[in-house]
Amino acid sequence: MAGKGIANLVFKEILRECNRLKIREFSIISEPDAEGFYLHKGAVRIGEVKSIPQKRMLPKLKYQLADFT
Numbered sequence: 001m002a003g004k005g006i007a008n009l010v011f012k013e014i015l016r017e018c019n020r021l022k023i024r025e026f027s028i029i030s031e032p033d034a035e036g037f038y039l040h041k042g043a044v045r046i047g048e049v050k051s052i053p054q055k056r057m058l059p060k061l062k063y064q065l066a067d068f069t
Contacts, residue, residue, distance in 0.1 A: 007034075007037060011041060015065065018065055019065065023065070024064065024065050024067060025062060025063060025064040025065065026062075026063055027046075027060060027061065027062055027063075028043055028060070028061040028062070028063060029049055029058050029059075029060055029061075030058060030059045030060075030061055031058070032056075032058065032059060035059045035061070038061050038063070039061070041063070042063060042064075043061040043062060043063040044061060044062050044063075044064075045059055045060070045061050046060055046061060046062045047060045048060055
């Protein structure tokens with residue numbers, strides 16, 4: 001499914017829902033291969049979390065929405 005633009009559509013919908021609910025930031029635990037996508041969208045890496053089943057570390061990111069006052 002790579003390259004179909006579905007991730008962009010889903011991310012836009014997440015941002016729309018966050019705005020509706022007045023959520024100003026959220027955390028993302030990312031698959032390592034998807035980290036670049038979220039960084040490109042404006043997320044910032046804030047650490048890592050351990051994935052027990054896969055026995056590896058996963059990137060933890062934070063995305064902050066623009067403040068609409």
